[in-house]
Structure formats: structure tokens, C-alpha cells
Amino acid sequence: MFDLISFIPRAVVQGIPLLFGSTGETLTEKSGNLNLGIPGIMYVGAISGVIGAFFYEQSGAASPFLTVAIPLCSSLLGSLLMGLIYCFLTVTLRANQNVSGLALTTFGVGIGNFFGGSLIKLSGADVPSIALSATSARFHQSLPIASGLGWFGKLFLSYGFLAYTAVIIALVAAYILRHTRVGLHLRAVGESPNTADAAGIDVGRYKYAATCIGSMVAGLGGLYYVMDYASGVWSNNAFGDRGWLAIALVIFTIWRPNVGVLASFLFGGLYILHMYIPSGMNLAVKELYKMLPYVVTIIVLVISSMRNKRENQPPASLGLAYFREER
Amino acid sequence: MNKQRSPLFHIVRRGALPWYATWGIRGGAVLLALLVCGVVTMLVTGEDPFKIYLAIFNGSFGTPRKIWVLLQNISMLLCISLAVTPAFRMRCWNLGGEGQALAGGLASAACMILLANKLPNWAVILCMIVTSLLAGAIWGGIPAFFKAKWNTNETLFTLMMNYVATQLVAYYCVVWESPKGSGQIGVINPNTQIGWFPTIGSYKYLLNVIIVAFVCVGMYLYLRYSKHGYEIAVVGESERTARYVGIKVDRVIIRTMLLSGALCGLTGLLLVGSTNHTLTPNIVEGRGFTAVMVSWLAKFNPIWMVLTSFLLVFLSRGAGEIATNFGLNQSYGDILTGIILFFIIGSEFFINYRIQFRREAGKEG
Numbered sequence: 097m098f099d100l101i102s103f104i105p106r107a108v109v110q111g112i113p114l115l116f117g118s119t120g121e122t123l124t125e126k127s128g129n130l131n132l133g134i135p136g137i138m139y140v141g142a143i144s145g146v147i148g149a150f151f152y153e154q155s156g157a158a159s160p161f162l163t164v165a166i167p168l169c170s171s172l173l174g175s176l177l178m179g180l181i182y183c184f185l186t187v188t189l190r191a192n193q194n195v196s197g198l199a200l201t202t203f204g205v206g207i208g209n210f211f212g213g214s215l216i217k218l219s220g221a222d223v224p225s226i227a228l229s230a231t232s233a234r235f236h237q238s239l240p241i242a243s244g245l246g247w248f249g250k251l252f253l254s255y256g257f258l259a260y261t262a263v264i265i266a267l268v269a270a271y272i273l274r275h276t277r278v279g280l281h282l283r284a285v286g287e288s289p290n291t292a293d294a295a296g297i298d299v300g301r302y303k304y305a306a307t308c309i310g311s312m313v314a315g316l317g318g319l320y321y322v323m324d325y326a327s328g329v330w331s332n333n334a335f336g337d338r339g340w341l342a343i344a345l346v347i348f349t350i351w352r353p354n355v356g357v358l359a360s361f362l363f364g365g366l367y368i369l370h371m372y373i374p375s376g377m378n379l380a381v382k383e384l385y386k387m388l389p390y391v392v393t394i395i396v397l398v399i400s401s402m403r404n405k406r407e408n409q410p411p412a413s414l415g416l417a418y419f420r421e422e423r
Numbered sequence: 424m425n426k427q428r429s430p431l432f433h434i435v436r437r438g439a440l441p442w443y444a445t446w447g448i449r450g451g452a453v454l455l456a457l458l459v460c461g462v463v464t465m466l467v468t469g470e471d472p473f474k475i476y477l478a479i480f481n482g483s484f485g486t487p488r489k490i491w492v493l494l495q496n497i498s499m500l501l502c503i504s505l506a507v508t509p510a511f512r513m514r515c516w517n518l519g520g521e522g523q524a525l526a527g528g529l530a531s532a533a534c535m536i537l538l539a540n541k542l543p544n545w546a547v548i549l550c551m552i553v554t555s556l557l558a559g560a561i562w563g564g565i566p567a568f569f570k571a572k573w574n575t576n577e578t579l580f581t582l583m584m585n586y587v588a589t590q591l592v593a594y595y596c597v598v599w600e601s602p603k604g605s606g607q608i609g610v611i612n613p614n615t616q617i618g619w620f621p622t623i624g625s626y627k628y629l630l631n632v633i634i635v636a637f638v639c640v641g642m643y644l645y646l647r648y649s650k651h652g653y654e655i656a657v658v659g660e661s662e663r664t665a666r667y668v669g670i671k672v673d674r675v676i677i678r679t680m681l682l683s684g685a686l687c688g689l690t691g692l693l694l695v696g697s698t699n700h701t702l703t704p705n706i707v708e709g710r711g712f713t714a715v716m717v718s719w720l721a722k723f724n725p726i727w728m729v730l731t732s733f734l735l736v737f738l739s740r741g742a743g744e745i746a747t748n749f750g751l752n753q754s755y756g757d758i759l760t761g762i763i764l765f766f767i768i769g770s771e772f773f774i775n776y777r778i779q780f781r782r783e784a785g786k787e788g
Contacts, residue, residue, distance in 0.1 A: 130578065132518075185765065189772035194516055194578065195719045196768055198712050203761025209754035332754070337586065347579050380597035387590035390583045397583070401575040410576055415516075421436060 101247050103365070103372055105254055109325050111364030112259045113138070116317025117342025118360060119266045119353045124310035125346060126273060127303045128286040128413040129186060132197025134314050135339020136204020137178045141315020142322045143208040144174025146330045149231040149323070150215055163234045167319065175315025178204060179308040187303045190417040201339070209332045216330075225331035232328025235320075256324040258316065263357050265313055270354035282306055286411030289418040299418055317342065341367070344393040350400055350408045363389050432780045445774045449720075452770030453734065456763040460742075463762070468749040475745060482744030483737050493740060495628040495698065498635040499690060501732040503707075504714040505635075505642045505725055506686030509679045510563075511715075512646065512723050513659045515570065517680065519581030520687050521711025522588035523562040525704070527688025528695040529592050530558035532702040535611045535618035535695070536599055547618045551696055559688020560681045562588060567680030571673030577680075585711065593704045610700050620697035631693050638686065643725040655679055687711070720767055738763055 117134055124131045131137075148170030152162065178200060185196040215226050236256045273279040284292040285302045293299050321338070322330055345363055349355040370385035400408045440448075457479075461472045468475075483493045503520045510517035531551040538547045562584060569575035601609050612618060623629045646652040654675050658665045665672050694706055717735060721727035742756030 132582075181765065185768055189769050190776070191768045191771055192719055194518065195716050195764075198518075198715055199761055199764035199768060202709075202712075202757050202764070206754045206757025206761055210752060210758055213752035213754060332752075340582065340586065343579070344583055347576075380594050383590050383593040383597060386593070387587050390586040390590075394580060394583045394587070397580055398569055398573070398575055401569065401573045404573070410579075415578065419434075419436070421434075 099372075101250060103368075104251055104361075106368055107365035108255065108259070108361050109364070110367050111360035111362070112255075112262050113317040113321040113325065113338055114342045114345050114363050115262045115266055115356055115360035116320060117314045117339060118345035118349065118356050119262070119269050120310040120312070120314030120317070121343055121346045122310075122349070122351055122353050122356070123269055123273075123282075123313065124307045125351065125414055126282050126286045126411055127306035128289060128411055128416065128418070129182075129303060129307050130193050130197065130415040131182055131200075131307060131310065132194060132343070133178065133182050133200025133204060134197075134311075134343055135337070136201035136207075137175050137311045137314050138204075138318035138321075138339045138342070139208030139335060140178050140204045140318070141171045141175040141312075142318030142335060143211050143330070144315070145171035145319040146215065146226065146228065146322055147211060149228045149328075150219075150226065153228060153230055158230060160234060163231050167231055167235075167323065171315050171319040172312050175311045175318075176308055178315070179311030182311070183304045183307050186417060187300055187307075190419055193415050193417065208335070212330050212332050216332075225329050228323070228328035228330075232323050235323035236327065256320075258320040258324055261316070262320065265316075266353040266357050269313075270352060273353070283411070286413060289413055293418075293420060299420075303418075314342070341389055344390060347400075347410075348393050348396050350396070351410065366392065432778050435777050435779050437775060437777045440774060448770050448774050449767060452766045453763065456766035459766070460759045460762055464745060464749075464759075467755075468745075468751065470749055478744045478748050479738070479741030482741040485744075489740075491626070491628050493736060494632050496736045496740070497729075497732050498628070498632045499694065499698075500710050500713060500717060500736055501728060502635045502638060502690045502693065503687055503710050504717040504721075504728050504732055505638055506683050506690065507711075507714050508642065508683075508718045508723050508725065508728070509646065509652075509655055510683040511718055513655045513676065513679055515567075515676060515680065516578040516715075517563065517566075517581050517683055518578055518715060519563065519566065519584045519684075519711065520690075520714050521707050521709065522581070522585035523559045523684045523687030524691040524694070524707045524711060525585075525588040525592050526562040526684075527555035527559040527691025528702055528706055529588075529595060529691070530554040530688070531618070531692045531695045532599075532608065532611060533595070535700075536608075539612050539615065539617040544617050548620065548696070551618055551692060555688045555692035555695075556685040557688070559691060560685040563680045563684020563687065564677060567677045570680075571676045589704045592702060592706075596702065596704065608702050611702075612700075618696060619700055620693075628698070631697055634689075634693065638689070639725050639729065642686075646723075646725065651675075651678070716764060735760070 117138055121131060121134050145167035149163075149167040152166045182196060182200050185191040186193050212226070219226055235258060238254050238256060273283065281292065281297045282302055284295070285297060285299050289299045318335065321335055322328065326334065341363060345356060345360055348363070349359045366388040367386070369388065370382040373382075373385060457476070461475050464470070464475045465472050482489070484490055503524055506523070507517045507520045531554065534547055534551040534554055538550055542550070566575070566577050566580040566584060569580065570577045596608055597606055599608050600606055620630055646655065654665070654670050657668065657670060658672055658675050662672055665675070690710075691707070695702055699706060713735060717728055717732045720731040739756050739760050742759040743753060745751065745759075746753050746755040
């Protein structure tokens with residue numbers, strides 16, 4: 097009755113954008129920056145990739161390498177710029193992080209929908225969306241042996257390369273955070289910038305680096321969504337509230353990207369659970385199922401604060417700007 | 424001789440600037456932002472900049488109807504900004520205005536639908552007022568309870584509560600859909616007008632404006648002159664100090680968030696009962712988030728908030744007008760709003776800090 101073999105791959109492809117977003121946000125938060133601009137950044141990452149791919153496809157060339165490289169680079173560049181705006185405001189100008197992040201989200205979603213809308217007009221299509229099938233085919237390419245391996249191939253090998261990249265990035269990020277000197281310094285900056293500064297760590301540089309790399313990773317989530325999940329079809333606002341869900345996932349994983357790998361698939365599953373639950377004619381219940389990821393996050397947030405274990409807390413200086421002369 | 428190289432400049436915290444200087448800096452930032460927006464729009468559309476600014480102005484003041492829409496939008500944004508302000512003053516980041524307003528809206532819609540034809544009109548309206556304030560307060564009170572008791576992060580908690588509320592509203596939109604199968608509630612009680620707030624004269628939005636004006640003055644007095652307001656300020660400055668002088672911090676947190684949530688509920692009530700007479704999951708239109716910026720830009724001062732909410736509404740309506748006039752899509756407004764916000768946010772730096780260059784420092788030394 098409940099078809100796991102078809103459910104799990106769909107949960108995974110739903111989870112991958114969230115995994116990118118939450119890995120990026122975890123890196124950012126570990127440096128003490130609560131970047132609420134992630135939803136906007138993911139939009140920009142997606143639309144920059146779409147713009148790159150659109151003009152490359154229009155030019156008529158079809159080199160397999162460039163078809164992947166151009167959207168990838170333009171997406172990274174777009175989200176890097178967003179990260180830089182955020183860093184400049186919050187680190188250099190020490191502005192309030194919540195306000196800057198929310199403004200960044202407004203801006204990013206605006207950019208996504210505006211340029212999306214303009215491209216749709218440019219392409220002159222009848223439907224309000226752009227289809228980049230050639231680029232998407234490259235991104236969607238899975239191993240040729242996958243289809244011959246039955247359920248095993250379907251569960252593990254049926255995804256595009258970005259999906260595996262997401263898992264690798266998450267694991268590498270987890271390793272760097274826990275087992276390297278750079279990670280130690282980064283965590284120190286997030287926990288107590290004063291102490292880190294006194295120990296000779298360049299707080300500003302770490303914040304910039306972590307936030308910008310974090311935004312680029314998050315931007316890839318947007319790119320994956322458009323190119324692989326949505327098969328290269330951009331339509332305005334289709335990305336929805338996944339950015340906020342990525343932030344929820346950060347809390348859910350208690351700031352651990354390696355936990356995020358499985359947790360993101362779980363969230364992906366919760367996100368689409370409503371399509372698999374036999375609810376008969378009662379459409380309303382489906383709306384309640386969509387609430388699940390958020391409710392689960394709230395429960396985790398509450399429980400982790402109740403247990404009050406020190407390693408499960410948010411970084412201590414999360415959300416605070418650092419100014420050396422203020423003690 | 425001191426041979427150590429000193430950096431080219433360093434940054435020093437400023438003392439308090441006089442109010443005209445701070446508002447001068449902010450005004451300068453807005454002008455600069457408008458300049459940038461003009462240039463960007465010119466590049467995108469190729470129109471001459473004078474026309475662009477005229478369009479921004481016309482978006483708000485073009486016709487009497489537009490002025491009323493402007494006033495309505497300002498009062499809704501202002502109401503929700505006032506609601507989140509007491510929490511912010513306490514350094515409790517209530518990002519859940521959206522959800523709390525939705526909870527209020529849901530409660531009042533529920534009264535309008537379920538109690539129609541069972542109670543007289545005035546009783547329905549009374550129920551709407553009570554339940555929506557209560558619903559908003561509960562929605563704000565839940566995170567506050569956990570914050571007070573276990574120090575749960577309220578920023579993330581309230582953020583998540585927004586989406587729980589959205590889905591709850593989406594659920595009831597299907598349950599109460601009319602006509603069947605549309606997935607929307609549609610205008611509630613269109614013929615009997617039960618639960619519709621009375622209009623003053625022929626001005627549909629006047630009642631909202633008056634109510635919010637009262638809330639605004641009331642909030643100013645509450646924060647400035649009441650004992651509660653003082654306690655909020657102390658808790659915001661330093662929780663330890665507050666504890667030391669005998670303020671029960673957890674009680675203040677819960678009480679303030681209840682108030683904050685209830686006022687957000689009031690916004691939902693006004694949106695449902697007095698303005699739209701219907702309920703949709705996006706009826707608050709992201710105002711809960713914009714309110715954070717309105718409140719912060721005004722430095723949590725209710726009177727200045729009138730100005731900052733006017734500014735944001737004026738700009739977004741202007742940007743919308745540009746979009747329609749020059750055939751761009753409506754999201755263009757979001758981009759312009761974003762640019763303007765970046766400038767205003769950035770300008771705060773020059774209010775709080777001063778850049779001291781090396782030579783100047785040498786002279787002083």
C-alpha cells in the first residue's frame with residue numbers, strides 16, 4: 097500500500113535543496129551570523145543559474161562541459177554577491193542581523209521573480225515558465241548502470257551529480273567543523289568572538305569567509321531545485337518556502353551537517369507525505385500534513401533547550417554583531 | 424619614536440547624536456537610495472528619471488482612492504509593527520507577527536462563519552474581538568512560555584510558528600470553502616454582512632486608521648510612562664540587572680509576548696473583519712516581516728514608526744506603480760524595497776560609529 101521504493105527517491109530529491117540550504121546556513125551560524133536571508137539567497141542562486149543557462153542555450157552552443165559549468169559558476173557568483181551584501185552590512189557595518197537578513201530575503205525573492213518574469217517574456221513562451229531542457233538533461237544525468245540495478249539503483253544511484261555533491265559537501269563541512277583547526281577557530285568565533293579575537297583569530301575574516309561560503313552552498317540548493325528537481329523549468333514562486341524549511345533543518349540537526357544528510361531526507365519525506373497518505377476526499381487534511389516539518393522542528397528546539405546540554409545549544413553569540421571595543 | 428604601523432583608520436563608537444543629526448543621516452540614506460533606484464530603473468527601462476520619480480509619487484498620491492489605500496496599508500503595517508515593538512524593546516525577537524496575525528484572523532473568521540445567524544450582529548463582533556485577541560496572544564504566548572522557562576530561542580521558535588499558522592489557515596480554508604471545491608473561503612456573509620465592522624460614512628478604511636492611531640498613542644504611553652514599560656526597558660538592557668532589582672523576568676517576558684501577540688491578533692481582526700471580509704493564508708502579505716524593519720528603523724519608538732511605516736508603504740506602492748507603468752512585473756517593487764532597506768540599514772553604522780583616520784588620531788595623540 098505504501099510504496100517505499102517510489103517514496104524514498106522522491107523524498108531524497110525534495111531533501112537535497114534543503115540539505116544544501118541547511119549546510120550553508122550551519123556554516124554561517126557557526127560564525128555567529130544568523131542569516132535569515134537564506135531563502136532569498138537560494139532564489140538568487142537558482143535564477144543566476146537559470147540566466148546563465150538561458151543565454152548559453154540561446155547562443156546555440158552545446159558543449160557538454162560548458163552546459164554544466166556556466167550555470168554552476170553563475171549560480172555561485174550570484175549567491176556569493178548576496179553573501180557579500182549580508183557580510184558587508186552585518187560584519188563591516190555591524191547592522192542588526194535579523195533586519196539585514198529579512199531585507200536580503202525580500203531583495204532576493206524580488207530578484208528571482210523579476211528576472212524570472214523578464215526571461216519568460218524574452219523567451220516569448222505561452223506558459224508562464226522557462227524550460228531549459230538541454231541544461232537540465234545534463235544536470236539530471238544519472239549513472240547509466242543505475243536503471244539496470246533494480247531497486248538498489250533506484251534508491252541510491254538515480255540522482256544527478258549535484259545530489260551527491262550535496263551529501264559530500266555536508267560531510268566535508270561536518271568534518272571541517274569538528275576535526276580541523278579552521279573549524280575550531282570558526283566555532284570559537286561563533287561562541288565567543290572576544291575570546292577568539294584575544295587568541296589572535298581574525299574574527300571579521302572568519303565571519304566573511306564562513307558566511308560567503310555558506311551562501312554559495314545554499315545557492316547551489318536553488319540551482320539543484322531548478323535544474324534537477326524541476327527539470328529545468330523556472331516558474332515564479334515555485335521554490336516556495338523551502339528556504340525557511342532549510343533554516344528549520346539547521347535547528348533540527350542541532351547544527352550538525354552530517355546529521356543533516358539523513359534529516360534532510362526525512363524533511364523531504366515529511367514535505368511530500370501528504371501526497372502519499374490516503375486521505376480520500378478530504379483535501380483539507382493534506383494541508384495539516386504540510387505543517388509537520390515545522391512542528392517537528394519546534395519540538396526539537398524545545399527539547400534541546402530543555403535538556404540544556406552544552407553541545408546542543410545554538411552558537412552563543414548567534415545574532416550579535418562583534419565590535420572589538422565593546423566589552 | 425613609535426615605529427609601530429597604525430592602521431589607516433579605526434572605528435570608534437559615537438556618543439548620542441542629537442535627533443536632527445540622526446534623522447539627517449537617515450534622510451540622506453533614503454535620498455541616496457532613491458537616487459540608486461532611479462539609476463537602476465533608468466538602466467532597466469530606459470525612461471527618463473523624472474518620470475520615474477513622478478510615478479513613485481503617483482503610486483501613493485495619484486488619486487483619492489490611492490491615498491486611502493496608502494492610509495490603509497500604513498495603518499495595517501503600523502499596527503503589526505506596534506505589536507512586535509514591546510517584545511523587541513525587551514530584546515526578544517518576535518519574528519512571528521505574521522503567524523500571530525493569522526491566528527487572530529482565523530479566530531475572527533471562525534466567529535463570522537460559525538456564529539452567523541445564531542447570535543445578533545453585535546454579539547458576533549464582540550466574540551470576534553475577544554477570540555482574535557486571545558488567539559494572537561496564545562500564538563505569541565507559547566514561544567514566550569518556553570523562552571521564560573527553558574530559554575528556548577524565540578527568534579527561531581516564532582519563525583516556525585508562522586508556518587504552522589499558515590498551514591492551519593490553509594486547512595480551514597478548505598474546510599470552510601465556498602463554493603465547494605474552490606479551496607477558498609470567499610467573502611463571508613456577503614448578504615447579511617454579519618460580523619462586518621461598520622464603516623464610518625463612506626470611508627471604508629477610516630475605522631482602521633482611527634483604531635490604529637489609538638493603539639499607536641497608547642503604545643507610546645505604555646512604553647514611556649507605565650511601570651510595565653519601564654520593566655520591559657530594564658529587562659532589555661540587562662536581564663541580570665532586572666533580576667537584581669527584583670523584576671520577575673520570566674513574568675515580564677510572558678506578559679509582554681502575550682500583549683505583543685494580542686495586538687498582532689488585532690491586526691488580523693482588522694484585516695478580516697473590517698477590510699477583506701475573507702481569510703486566505705497570505706492575507707497578512709508578509710507584513711509580519713516588514714514590521715520588524717519598520718520597528719527597528721524607528722528605534723522602537725511608536726511615534727517615529729508612523730514615519731517609517733509611511734516610508735516603506737510609500738516606496739513599495741511607488742515601486743508597484745513603476746512596475747505597472749513601465750511594463751515590468753510586480754516583483755520589481757521588492758528589488759527596489761530591498762535596495763532602499765540596505766541603504767537605511769547601512770546608514771545606522773554612521774549614526775552609531777565614527778571613522779577616525781590615522782592623521783586625525785595622530786593630531787589628537
